[in-house]
Amino acid sequence: MPTTTITTHYAPIGGSPHLDSSSSGSPSRVRTPDEDSENDGDEDEDVDGAYELRAFSRKNLAEGGSNTEVDPDGDDDSMEKEEEEKFTRRRRRASVQSPELYTPDERAVVRKLDRRLVGFLAGLYMLSFLDRSNIGNAAIAGLLVDLGLASSQYEWLLTSFYITYILFEWMTLLYRIVPAHIYISLCVCSWGLLASSQSLVTSFPTLLVLRALLGIGEAAFGPGVPFYLSFFFKREELATRTGLFISAAPLATSFASSLAWVIVRLSESSPIAPWRMLFLVEGFPSIIAAIFAWSLIPDSPGTARFLSRREKIIAELRLRKDRPRTAGEEKRGLRWREVLQALMDPICYLTALMFFSCNVAFSSMPVFLPTIIHEMGFSELTSQALAAPPYLLSFFSVLYTAYLSDRYRDRSLFICLHAILAFLGYTLIAIGGWYRWPIGWRYAGIYLATSGFFSAITIIITWTINNQDSDSKRGTGMAMLNIIGQCGPLLGTRLYPEEDGPFYVRGMAVCAGFMLVVFFVSVGLRVYLGRENRRRDRESEEGDREGLVGGEKGVKGFRFIL
Numbered sequence: 001m002p003t004t005t006i007t008t009h010y011a012p013i014g015g016s017p018h019l020d021s022s023s024s025g026s027p028s029r030v031r032t033p034d035e036d037s038e039n040d041g042d043e044d045e046d047v048d049g050a051y052e053l054r055a056f057s058r059k060n061l062a063e064g065g066s067n068t069e070v071d072p073d074g075d076d077d078s079m080e081k082e083e084e085e086k087f088t089r090r091r092r093r094a095s096v097q098s099p100e101l102y103t104p105d106e107r108a109v110v111r112k113l114d115r116r117l118v119g120f121l122a123g124l125y126m127l128s129f130l131d132r133s134n135i136g137n138a139a140i141a142g143l144l145v146d147l148g149l150a151s152s153q154y155e156w157l158l159t160s161f162y163i164t165y166i167l168f169e170w171m172t173l174l175y176r177i178v179p180a181h182i183y184i185s186l187c188v189c190s191w192g193l194l195a196s197s198q199s200l201v202t203s204f205p206t207l208l209v210l211r212a213l214l215g216i217g218e219a220a221f222g223p224g225v226p227f228y229l230s231f232f233f234k235r236e237e238l239a240t241r242t243g244l245f246i247s248a249a250p251l252a253t254s255f256a257s258s259l260a261w262v263i264v265r266l267s268e269s270s271p272i273a274p275w276r277m278l279f280l281v282e283g284f285p286s287i288i289a290a291i292f293a294w295s296l297i298p299d300s301p302g303t304a305r306f307l308s309r310r311e312k313i314i315a316e317l318r319l320r321k322d323r324p325r326t327a328g329e330e331k332r333g334l335r336w337r338e339v340l341q342a343l344m345d346p347i348c349y350l351t352a353l354m355f356f357s358c359n360v361a362f363s364s365m366p367v368f369l370p371t372i373i374h375e376m377g378f379s380e381l382t383s384q385a386l387a388a389p390p391y392l393l394s395f396f397s398v399l400y401t402a403y404l405s406d407r408y409r410d411r412s413l414f415i416c417l418h419a420i421l422a423f424l425g426y427t428l429i430a431i432g433g434w435y436r437w438p439i440g441w442r443y444a445g446i447y448l449a450t451s452g453f454f455s456a457i458t459i460i461i462t463w464t465i466n467n468q469d470s471d472s473k474r475g476t477g478m479a480m481l482n483i484i485g486q487c488g489p490l491l492g493t494r495l496y497p498e499e500d501g502p503f504y505v506r507g508m509a510v511c512a513g514f515m516l517v518v519f520f521v522s523v524g525l526r527v528y529l530g531r532e533n534r535r536r537d538r539e540s541e542e543g544d545r546e547g548l549v550g551g552e553k554g555v556k557g558f559r560f561i562l
Contacts, residue, residue, distance in 0.1 A: 106318050109311050113232055116306045118244050120296055121225055124188055126248035127286045128218050130256050131195035132161065134282050135211075137260035138275035140370050140380050146273055151498040153204055157211050158493035162363065162486060164215035169482035172224035173475045176334055180228060181297040184221060185290050191217035192286025199279035223482040226461045227475055232301055234319065235561065236406055239462040243402020246458040250394035250450065256282065257370065257387035265381065335472040342468060342476035347560075350525045351464045351477075354415070355485030357514040357521075358460065361422060361453045363489030364496060364507065369446070375502030376439045386443070390450045397451040398458050411463040412526035412562055415456050419518040422452025426512035433503030442503075449511070456518060466561045467529070488514075529560040 135143070135157060144154060174183055194214045201207040226242045233241050260278055267274035298304035301315035342348055369390075374383035397418075405414045425448025432442040464481050468474045495507030536559065 105310075105314055109307065109314050109318070110233075110237070112306060112311070113304075113315070114241070114244070116296070117232065117298065117304070118229065118241050120293075121229070122245050122248040124184070124286075124289060124293065125222055125225065125245055126252040126255070127188070127289060128191060128222055129249045129252040130282050131191055131214065131286060132218055133253060134256050134260065134278055135198075136370050137256060137264075138278050140374055140383065141260065141264050141275040141278060142273055143275040146275070147201070147204060147207070149204060155494055155497070157204075157208060159490060160208050160212040161215040162489040162493065164212045165219045165489075166483060166486045168216045168219040169223055169486060170479050171220040172227055172479045172482060173334060174220070175224045175228045176471055176475050179299045181294055181299055184297050185293040187217055187221035188286055188293055189290035191221070192283055192288075192290060195283030195286065196280055198283065199276040219482075219486075223486075224475075224478060226465055227478045230465050230471075230474055232315070232319075235466050236409055238465060239402045239405040239411070239459060240399075241402075242462045242465075243398050243405075243458045246454065246461070247395045247398040247402075250391035250398065250454050253369075254388040254391035254395070257385065257391070260370075261381055261385050334475070335470065338470050338472035339476045342473040342480070345468075345473075345477070347467055347525070347529070348464070348477045348480045349484070350521055350528075351460055351467075352481045352484035354460050354518045354521050354525075355457065355464075355481050356488040357517045358419075358453050358457045359485050359488030360492040360495070360514045361426070361449065361511040362457055362492070364492035364511070365446075365450060365453075371501075372496070372504060373443070376442065377502075390446045393447055394450045394454040398455050401455040402458055402462075405459055405462070410562060411459050411466065412522045415459050415463070415522040416519050418452045418455040418459075419515050419522065420452075422449050422456065423512050423515040423519065425449030425452055426508045426515060430505050430508035430512060433505045433508065436503075453515065456515075460518075463561065469558050526562050529562055533559050533562075 139154060143149070149157075191214055194210055194217055198207060198210050198214075201210065225245055226238070229241050229245065230238060259282065263278050263281055264274045267277045270277065295305070298306075301307070301319070302312050304312060304315065307315060369387045370383045373386050374380060378386060401414050401418065405411055425445045428445035428448065429442045431437070432445065461478075461481065464477050465474050468477045492511075495510055496504050500506055
């Protein structure tokens, strides 16, 4: 008996999926998902890049069945037409939901987004972190002596930055309201001007005000960037991109130490004090970067100037599974009902607690590390140089950890591993100081600590975004993460008073304890989310569609990433 089959090719995005209907006595035909598709005439389009070939019988096509024999002599022409229409509707839904529509074209778009967007944002964050943390290098380059600052006043310079940084974390939500190219450019320009102006101060009050204003400028930019990146990347891609962005922090710290060493060395015979030159040289490049940000930063995938028209379409369509309402269709603004739902979500508070604990260590180490190394017995110049290698190792650690986290689609496991790594590092430094071990042991502990907390922070940020199912919730979750989490620096910047030197046992022990808190909270949250996923599996009427993001928390297809 002659048979009739329909074969579906998953062709590269932009080309149409073809349906080749063939039988023993009839010519082949080509159809596209949409009757008005602009590619209807492309019968000969190359589909070598397609991912799979599936065969369906015309009879049970609408039911998603396999090849079966069909009687061509039946009187089911109207039924056949109806089934073809059902297939067309099913194919349209598949174009949104199928995780298999990942083509060479899409990979090219992702690579271009990585180079042109993520790379540029990482560069901006490096400048941001450079301007934030260089006060530690300035302190040992003569700032404290020239301005006559006591240890308590120096701590207030650090604390004032984080007070305003915390109070203005809500500005993360502005990424959903203000066009990104305008918003980011203004943020970068503001902190560049403020950072450079620190080179002109002559008194403690003036420097205190500038540090507070600098906190506002940087709070408006950095904390919201992972949320902004979620406009361009899928859930399973976000950790790597957040890692590329966050890794600029340890890179900036190592660069700051190396640059500070060079500036101090070259400025020893200069009429300008080395610490003033440090603020000026490291602050002014941000002003120049703000000019480029205006034209290089896209507001959405569809407005990226570095993408062709076809690539813009691909960049939007590839997100329709994760962002069904925001793939070029949802207007700017917030859904306040979803904001309230996020405010009541315990997951947001648990991730914020982990972020708080990491930030106790994250905020204190960069600004105090040169001083800590100096008081281990090294000269000022050697201390600047030795502060760089631990952060260079952290840079590679963050990138590799983020890559593995995306590859294995797991967040909590990597948070636990790096929390323990940081705990061991701080414990080694504390015990080494208590028992007066050789300097090498304590210096080795710095490598473990910095690699641990930088990587943990990267995955915590990604985990927060992954486990909210709308832009309004993601933005609110990030604001909560930063408002609560950034209270950690208020404690962290006061852990190393001058009287505790040169071993700072108490500060190191406190940081070790907080990294242990991160470990236990991560384990607890993994257990909770696993149970919630199993509950949703049982209640789901459509079966397990893990990772499908809907518009409401109760959407049955949504599953948490563990």
